[in-house]
Each structure stands twice: as structure tokens, then as C-alpha cells.
Amino acid sequence: MADIEKEYVLGSSDREVARLAFQHEVWAEVTAGLFRTAGVSYGHTVADLGCGPGFVSLELARLVGPEGHVSALDASDKFVSLLSSRIDSLSLDNIRVSKGDVCSLNLESGSFDFAFSRWLYCFLKEPEVAALEAHRVLKPGGKLIVMDYLNYLSAGIFPGTEVLNSLFTGYMKTVNEHYGSYNIGGILPSMLAEIGFEIESLEPIVRIARPGENVWKWVEFFNELSVPALVENGTWTEEHREQFESEWSSAKETPGTFFFSPPMIGIVATKLH
Ligand SMILES: C[S@@+](CC[C@H](N)C(=O)[O-])C[C@H]1O[C@@H](n2cnc3c(N)ncnc32)[C@H](O)[C@@H]1O
Numbered sequence: 001m002a003d004i005e006k007e008y009v010l011g012s013s014d015r016e017v018a019r020l021a022f023q024h025e026v027w028a029e030v031t032a033g034l035f036r037t038a039g040v041s042y043g044h045t046v047a048d049l050g051c052g053p054g055f056v057s058l059e060l061a062r063l064v065g066p067e068g069h070v071s072a073l074d075a076s077d078k079f080v081s082l083l084s085s086r087i088d089s090l091s092l093d094n095i096r097v098s099k100g101d102v103c104s105l106n107l108e109s110g111s112f113d114f115a116f117s118r119w120l121y122c123f124l125k126e127p128e129v130a131a132l133e134a135h136r137v138l139k140p141g142g143k144l145i146v147m148d149y150l151n152y153l154s155a156g157i158f159p160g161t162e163v164l165n166s167l168f169t170g171y172m173k174t175v176n177e178h179y180g181s182y183n184i185g186g187i188l189p190s191m192l193a194e195i196g197f198e199i200e201s202l203e204p205i206v207r208i209a210r211p212g213e214n215v216w217k218w219v220e221f222f223n224e225l226s227v228p229a230l231v232e233n234g235t236w237t238e239e240h241r242e243q244f245e246s247e248w249s250s251a252k253e254t255p256g257t258f259f260f261s262p263p264m265i266g267i268v269a270t271k272l273h
Contacts, residue, residue, distance in 0.1 A: 010225065012078040017053050019221045024055035026218045030205055030266070031056060031118060031147060035063065037201050038145045038268045043067040044113040047137055049102045049130070050074060050120030054083030060116070061095040070095040071107060103129040107137045114138075118147040121188060125179035128191055135195050138271040144197060146267040147205065150185030155262035157251055163243050164251060167223070168262070170230045177233070185265035197269035205264040211252040216259050223248075 010016055024031075040046060042065045048057040050073070057072035064070060072095065074080055083097045100106045102117070103126055115134040121127045134144050152172055157164045172182055181187075189199050209215030227244070230236040236244070251257045 012076045013225075015225055017079075017082065019225060020052050021055060022221055023218060026214050027118075027147075028055075028059070032059070034145050034147060034203070034266045034268065035060075035116075037203070037266070038114060038143050040064070040114050040145075045069045045111065046071075046114040046116060047105075047107060047112045047134075048072040049105070049115055049117045049134060050123075051079070051083065051097065052076075053079045054086065054097060056116065056118060057083060057095060057097065058086065058090075058092075061092055064094065066094055068094060071112070072097040073100045073102065073105065073107070075099065075101055103133060105133045105137055109136050110139050112138050113142050114145060115142070116145045119149075121146060121148050122175065122182050122184045123178065123180040124184075127184060127188070128195070131188070131192055131195055135197065135271055140271055140273045142271050143200070144192065144267070144269045144271070146185075146188060146269075147264055148185045148188065148267075149182040150204075150263050150265040152182035152262045154260070156260050157248075158258055158260060159251075159254070159256075161247050163240065164247050166236075166240075167227075167244065170235045171226060173235055174226070174229065174233060182262065185263075185267075188265070188267060189269070192267070192269045196272050198272055199267070199269050201266070201268040203266035205266055207261040209259045209261065211257060215261055219259055219261070 040063055044064045045068060046060050046064060048060060048070060051057045052074060054072050057070055061070045072083060077099060080097050080099045087095055115138055124130050153168055155168045175182055189202060193199055207215045227241060231238055231241050
């Protein structure tokens with residue numbers, strides 16, 4: 001288990017927790033839309049797999065109410081302990097969190113109405129094993145809800161430069177080196193169909209943001225944590241990073257500049273039997 005925690009490319013520093021909190025704010029409405037499409041509501045049982053510090057798990061607990069239940073699970077000791085403290089401080093009794101591996105769930109078969117994973121599958125070495133486990137713990141007719149990256153390299157800063165847009169190839173390379181893929185959303189629907197899910201809904205999720213807008217701040221927060229890693233892992237030199245920082249500052253002052261976000265896919269798939 002310790003290895004899984006180490007393998008999660010973005011780590012679990014306090015800044016990563018703050019980044020995940022802000023990221024949740026930016027994408028909460030889109031996530032809630034997926035829950036509406038899937039029909040998550042009062043009294044349901046939901047597994048939040050790869051829950052991180054549990055920002056969505058807590059919203060799910062509110063959505064399913066006292067007659068429902070949320071089981072949140074993550075590989076990170078720190079994230080599990082943060083969510084556990086939050087559950088205690090709010091005295092919630094319809095949610096529990098445990099440390100675990102999504103590829104080998106310590107959850108009962110056929111026990112959930114819904115399983116949810118946001119930005120999990122892109123980090124997994126064996127996504128099909130995790131999908132099989134999600135299938136196992138769902139009731140027949142239960143639904144898997146996934147939100148993840150698709151066609152990542154179509155993201156960009158416009159007007160861009162080679163150095164500015166080498167950001168996205170750099171991030172793609174980093175996640176690939178950790179056995180993940182920011183193109184996982186293109187593979188998941190057929191993989192789920194093969195496993196025994198019926199694909200109910202596939203939704204594109206993409207935004208355009210100008211400097212200062214939330215989605216722009218979202219990529220800047222990601223850069224704060226991940227650009228230094230590009231230098232550390234040898235993808236960029238220090239000079240490349242300096243040129244990037246200078247071009248990024250200029251881009252923000254250029255009227256008409258915008259960020260086209262890495263596209264994501266929202267998937268709702270029903271377990272057939
Ligand atoms: C980008 S975070 C997303 C967290 C949360 N789903 C959200 O949307 O805020 C990815 C999470 O996946 C977890 N993770 C990665 N591999 C895992 C595995 N094999 N088993 C359980 N959790 C895993 C990481 O610890 C991390 O918390």
C-alpha cells in the first residue's frame with residue numbers, strides 16, 4: 001500500500017490538498033451534473049473510489065442523506081486521515097472512509113447503488129482491474145460514474161508558443177512515466193462495455209478561460225506544484241522553465257489570450273448483471 005501512495009504522481013503535500021480543494025470548487029458543478037444524470041439521490045449507497053481528501057465524498061453524504069451511505073476509499077494515509085477528522089468534526093454517521101487500493105477493494109460485492117471516481121483512472125497502471133472491482137461492488141443495475149481526462153494534448157494557451165505549450169507534453173510524459181495516461185477517457189467506455197457495463201451517457205467536459213478566471217487559476221495552481229517537477233525529472237532545463245515563466249507572464253497581459261482546458265469525459269455506465 002505504501003508503494004501505491006508513493007506512485008501517485010502529485011503526492012499529498014499540504015499544497016496538494018489545497019490544490020485539490022480549489023480544483024473541487026472549480027469542477028463541483030460539473031460533477032453535480034453527472035450525479036443528476038446518473039440519478040444519485042436520497043437513500044442511495046455510493047462508493048467514492050480514490051476519494052482524495054474527500055471533497056466529493058462529503059457532498060455525496062449530503063446528497064444521499066441519513067438513510068443513504070457513502071464509503072470513501074483512498075490509498076493515501078494523509079488523505080484518509082484528513083477526511084476521517086472532517087467526518088468526526090461534523091459528527092456524520094452516513095459516511096465512512098478507509099485506506100485501500102482500488103484494484104483490490106475491501107468492500108462487499110453487490111452492495112452499492114453507485115460507484116464514483118474522479119481523476120483516478122488516469123493515474124492507474126491497471127485501470128481494467130479497478131473497473132472490474134467497481135463492477136464487483138455494484139449491485140446489478142448499479143451505476144459507475146467516472147470523470148477523467150481525454151485527448152489531453154488538445155489543451156493549450158492561445159495564442160501559444162512552443163515553450164508555453166510544451167507544458168502539456170511535459171505533464172503527459174510525467175504521468176506516462178508513472179504508468180498513467182491523461183488519454184484514459186478514450187479507452188474507458190469500450191473497456192467498461194467489455195467488462196459488462198452498458199454505457200448510458202458520455203459527456204464532453206471542456207472549458208475556455210481567460211487570465212484571472214477560475215479555470216485559468218486552476219491550471220496556474222497545477223503549474224505551481226508540477227512545473228518544478230518537470231525540472232526535477234529532467235523533462236525541462238532550468239532555462240526552459242525560466243523562459244516558460246516569462247512567456248506565461250506576457251501571455252496574461254496579451255489581450256485575447258485564453259486557455260483551452262484539457263478535455264475530460266463524464267461517463268455513466270450501468271452494471272448489467
Ligand atoms: C487527483 S486525486 C483525485 C481525488 C478525488 N477523487 C477528487 O476528485 O478530488 C487522485 C487520487 O487517487 C488516489 N489513488 C491513486 N491510485 C490509487 C489506488 N491504486 N488506490 C486508491 N487510491 C488511489 C490518490 O491517492 C489520490 O487521492
